Every structure is written in structure tokens, then in C-alpha cells.
Amino acid sequence: MLAAKEYEWDSDEWNTCFPEPYTICYGTIRHKKDLEENNGFLYLSIKAEEVVESYYRLFDKGVMFSLYNADVVLVVPKSSENKSQLHDIKSSLESETGISLSFGFQIGDSMSKFQTCFNQAKEACDYHYFYKSTEIYPYKNKFQDYKENKKDFSLLLKEAVSKSDDSKMNFVQEEWISEWEKGTKSPELVKREAGELLSIRSQRKVDISLLVQKVDELANTETMLELKDVLTKTVVEWETEQYIAFDSLTNHQQIMEKAIHYIQHNYTSEITLQKIADYTFISKNYFSILFKKYMNQNFLDYVISLRIKKAKELLSTTSLKVYEVAHKSGFNDVKYFSKLFKKLIGSSPIEYREKELLNVD
Numbered sequence: 011m012l013a014a015k016e017y018e019w020d021s022d023e024w025n026t027c028f029p030e031p032y033t034i035c036y037g038t039i040r041h042k043k044d045l046e047e048n049n050g051f052l053y054l055s056i057k058a059e060e061v062v063e064s065y066y067r068l069f070d071k072g073v074m075f076s077l078y079n080a081d082v083v084l085v086v087p088k089s090s091e092n093k094s095q096l097h098d099i100k101s102s103l104e105s106e107t108g109i110s111l112s113f114g115f116q117i118g119d120s121m122s123k124f125q126t127c128f129n130q131a132k133e134a135c136d137y138h139y140f141y142k143s144t145e146i147y148p149y150k151n152k153f154q155d156y157k158e159n160k161k162d163f164s165l166l167l168k169e170a171v172s173k174s175d176d177s178k179m180n181f182v183q184e185e186w187i188s189e190w191e192k193g194t195k196s197p198e199l200v201k202r203e204a205g206e207l208l209s210i211r212s213q214r215k216v217d218i219s220l221l222v223q224k225v226d227e228l229a230n231t232e233t234m235l236e237l238k239d240v241l242t243k244t245v246v247e248w249e250t251e252q253y254i255a256f257d258s259l260t261n262h263q264q265i266m267e268k269a270i271h272y273i274q275h276n277y278t279s280e281i282t283l284q285k286i287a288d289y290t291f292i293s294k295n296y297f298s299i300l301f302k303k304y305m306n307q308n309f310l311d312y313v314i315s316l317r318i319k320k321a322k323e324l325l326s327t328t329s330l331k332v333y334e335v336a337h338k339s340g341f342n343d344v345k346y347f348s349k350l351f352k353k354l355i356g357s358s359p360i361e362y363r364e365k366e367l368l369n370v371d
Contacts, residue, residue: 011124011125012083012125012128021121024121027073028073028085028121028124030118030119030120030121031087031088031117031118031119032085032086032087032088032117032118032119033085033086033087033088033089033092033095033096033115033116033117033118034083034084034085034115034116034117034118034124034127034128034131035083035084035085035086035096035113035114035115035131035146036081036082036083036113036114036115036128036131036132036134036135037061037081037082037083037084037100037111037112037113037114037135038081038082038111038112038135038138039054039057039058039061039080039081039109039110039111040109040110040111040112040138040232041109041110041232042054042080042230042232043230043231043232045057045109046310047283047310048282048310049310049346050310050311050314050350051308051310051311052350052353052354053346053350054080055076055080055353056346056349056350056353057080057107057109058076058077058080058081058082059076059349060106060107061074061076061082061103061107061109061111062074062075062076062082064102064103064106064107065084065099065103067106068102068103068106069099069102071086071087072084072085072086072087073085081135083128083131084099086099088117092115092117092148093145093146093148096113096115096146097145097146100113100146112135112138112147113135113146113147114131114132114133114134114135114136114137114138114146114147114148114149115131115134115146115147115148115149116128116130116131116134116148116149130149130151131149133149133152133153133196134147134148134149134150135147136153136196136197137150137152137193138232138233139193139197139200139232139233139234140191140193140197140233140234141193142233142235152193152194153194153195153196153199154194154195161185161189163182163185163186163189163203163207164203164206164207164210166182167179167182167183167186167207167210167211168210170182171210171211171213176249179211183207183211183245186203186207187238187241190203190204190234190237191234191238193234197234200234200237201228201229201231201237204228204237204241205225205228205229207241208221208224208225208228208241208244208245209221209225211245211248212248215248216248219299219303220299223295223298223299224240224244227240227295228240228241262300262304265290265292265297265300266300266301266304266305268289268290269286269289269290269297269301272286272289273286273312273313273316274316277313277316277317277320277340278317278320278338278339278340279340281313281340283297283298283309283310286309297309313340314350316340317339317340317341318339318350318351318354318355320338320339320340321335321336321339321341321347321351321359322355322362324338324339325359325362325363325366326363326366332344332347332348332359332360335347335359336348347359
């Protein structure tokens with residue numbers, strides 16, 4: 011229904027599932043980048059499923075479901091204490107799942123407004139980008155349409171760059187950032203403009219791989235403060251030439267061979283991107299770029315593939331309990347291990363073992 015541009019509404023079907031009037035709430039998991047970096051790309055979808063499972067276990071009213079991007083949607087009857095009600099729900103879900111959530115909400119009074127209210131609730135959830143609070147955000151139509159900027163900061167910055175006027179470049183940059191900090195542009199637009207700013211300031215002196223990596227880092231920021239920090243630090247690094255041109259490093263192969271050897275001998279213990287970067291004597295971000303370029307997958311996803319392979323081997327050749335298999339494979343959380351294993355392999359650890367035993371017989 012949410013994906014369709016046109017939807018044939020069935021009032022009887024609607025009234026069976028949803029109340030009128032209703033509150034639609036859009037929720038997102040906070041610190042997604044760190045969680046994914048530390049636990050793998052499937053971790054967020056698993057946690058989103060846990061959020062939904064916890065909601066139905068704790069509450070008997072409303073409908074909740076997860077989306078493809080690991081965000082969640084909740085529809086509950088409108089209450090005179092909407093914000094207080096959603097705060098209680100949010101606190102309960104955070105306590106159950108061990109993650110932090112941000113909620114945005116809008117109130118609807120008919121099924122015909124459901125899609126509009128959904129989009130407005132999603133926009134309200136984006137308000138957390140500009141505020142430190144993790145409270146519930148009601149929709150207030152804060153973001154404006156900036157198809158035509160009153161001030162063309164990109165043009166001003168290009169002029170300053172063409173004249174090599176460092177003072178002017180820094181001034182325009184600060185003005186542009188101040189414009190974003192007002193919170194009147196959507197996070198998506200702010201990130202896009204930040205990438206444009208960085209591209210202009212690189213002056214084509216920075217290798218494209220590093221530029222793309224930094225633009226991607228900006229796109230994954232979760233707060234305005236984080237974006238400003240990444241942007242300003244990057245500009246300073248590039249101005250003082252504290253970066254390495256991607257093609258200037260001649261010992262890529264040696265670094266990767268050293269890293270892979272270390273990972274293959276230590277993947278069942280606690281191993282992090284920072285630890286490997288320190289081991290190979292290059293920065294964490296640079297190693298991340300290098301690893302993906304050579305292995306065609308992220309560092310942690312490679313580690314997880316090794317751990318799952320080990321788990322399959324142990325399930326097939328030993329009688330160890332599932333929690334013992336998880337531990338010996340490098341997973342500290344057996345619940346997460348079981349869910350991840352099923353998502354990747356298509357069957358639970360116990361089902362996999364039973365199939366392997368049948369094949370042997």
C-alpha cells in the first residue's frame with residue numbers, strides 16, 4: 011500500500027486493521043553505521059525484527075512492521091497523550107532490544123491520508139539529525155523546498171577556489187554550514203550539498219577513491235554535528251596534505267597479504283577494523299577502502315563469512331551445543347548467531363546439523 015502510487019482502498023479491510031483516527035509513527039535505529047560496522051550488514055535487519063517481535067509481546071494494540079532499510083512503522087489509535095504514549099513504547103522497546111530509537115509521528119483521521127501521514131512521520135523522524143535529543147518528534151513541516159537557493163554557495167566557493175583565496179574559501183564554507191545548521195533543509199539535501207562542498211574544495215588534487223569514500227562517509231552521518239566534524243577535519247587534512255593518494259601506495263599487495271593472514275588466524279577472537287589497521291600501520295578509513303577494493307566486500311562481512319564457515323564445519327563434525335559452536339566460531343551472542351546463520355544459510359543451526367547428518371547417512 012505504501013509503495014503503490016495508486017491503491018484501491020477497502021474500507022472494511024482498513025477498519026479491521028487500523029483505527030480512525032490513528033497515529034502513524036516512523037522509527038529508525040540510531041548509530042546504524044557503528045552497529046553495522048561492528049556486527050555486519052545483516053545486524054540491523056535482525057534488530058528491526060526484534061523490535062517488532064518485542065512490540066507484539068509487550069503491547070496488544072496497534073500494528074508494527076519493519077521496512078527494507080531496517081526502519082520500523084507503527085500505527086496505533088490516536089491518544090490524547092500521543093507523545094507520552096509513544097515515549098513509553100519507545101522506552102520499552104529500547105530496554106528489550108538494547109538499541110536506541112528515534113521516532114517521528116503524524117496523526118491521520120482517514121485511510122485516504124495514510125500515505126501522506128506516513129511520509130510526514132518519516133520526515134519528522136529526520137528532525138533528530140539536527141537535535142541532540144532522542145525524544146519523539148511530531149511533524150511540523152520544518153523542511154523547505156530549496157530548488158532555488160537564495161545564495162549560491164557552490165558558485166561562491168568555486169570562485170574562491172579558482173582564485174586560490176583560502177580565506178574566502180573558509181568563509182564561504184562556514185556560511186554554508188551555518189545555513190545547514192538552521193535545520194530547514196532535509197538531511198538528504200544537506201548531505202548532498204556537503205558532498206558538493208568537499209568535491210569543490212578537493213580541487214581535483216585528491217584521488218577520486220578517497221573523495222568518494224569521504225562523500226560516502228558524509229552520507230552515512232546521523233547528526234549535523236557529526237557531518238560538520240567529518241567535513242571540517244577532511245578539509246584540514248587535505249589542505250595540509252595529511253592524506254595519501256590512493257595510487258601512490260606501492261605495497262598494497264603486501265599490506266593485504268599481511269592483513270588476510272592475520273584475520274584468518276584470529277577471526278574467532280575479538281577482531282576489529284581498528285585493530286587490523288593498527289597491525290598494518292595505516293589509518294582505519296584508508297584500510298577500509300583498500301580492503302574493499304581488493305576483496306570486493308567489507309572487512310566485517312569477510313570476517314563473518316569465515317565465522318559462518320567455521321560454524322558449519324563444527325555443526326557437521328562435532329556434537330557441540332549451538333552456544334558452544336557460536337563461541338568457538340567467534341560469536342559472543344548465540345541469539346544473534348542463530349538468526350544470522352538462518353538468514354545466510356537458509357536454515358537454523360540445528361536444522362543444518364540434521365540435514366548434514368542425513369546426508370552422511
